[in-house]
Amino acid sequence: MQTYESIKCIVFDFGFTLSSDLYFKISPPECPEWHDIIQEHVFANRHICRMWMTNALSLRDIAAIVSDHANMDLSAVVKTMELGCRDLNFNEAVLNFALAQRSQGRRTALVTANMDVFSDVVVPAHKLDEKFDVIINSSDYGEIDKRILWPIAFKALGDGIHYENSLLIEDGSKEPELFRGCGGFAYQYTNDESFSRWLDDGVL
Secondary structure (H helix, E strand, C coil): CCCCHHHCEEEEECCCCCEECCCCCCCCCCCCCHHHHHHHHHHHCHHHHHHHCCCCHHHHHHHHHHHHHHHHCCHHHHHHHHHHCCCCCCCCHHHHHHHHHCCCCCEEEEEECHHHHHHHHHHCCCCCCHHCCCHHHHHHHHHCCCCCCCCCCHHCCCCCHHHEEEEEEEEECHHHHHHHHHEEEEEEECHHHHHHHHCCCCCC
């Protein structure tokens, strides 16, 4: 029978789990409709998002799309988009849990379906590589399916890490169900308050 005591690794999602903040949050004064443009022409287009998260498109390609609608120079758009990812807020309960678990000897992995700007800007700006043992980003592997990304993280962690001794913390319901279906433990994150209550129950 599985028990939480067997857990050796915690796997974290990034978006709306470790951080619920939005990218590109700095709006340039010369483009007051900045956020609306990005939402309409980038994030509302699932095909573009998927291509970006699998490295078929780069930040510069996305900036070119934004530039067409923002009346801004391409290099200025790239700079503004990067700047808007350098000071993200984190869900403190999740981040503190990740740091505590690592300090107690459990391995930690950050596995995210994300874009090149995550690896190139977010990770170094927030020193995430100093906070997690392994970081796996879909755009670095050209693959968005976490059933493929999770085993990559396990292999990188070594020490016999696999589903059966790992716990996933992720928002939504799809990935937690998939993780459990592969033999792992999973918690569906909604907010820090609920997460803190769950931890207070003494699961770990």
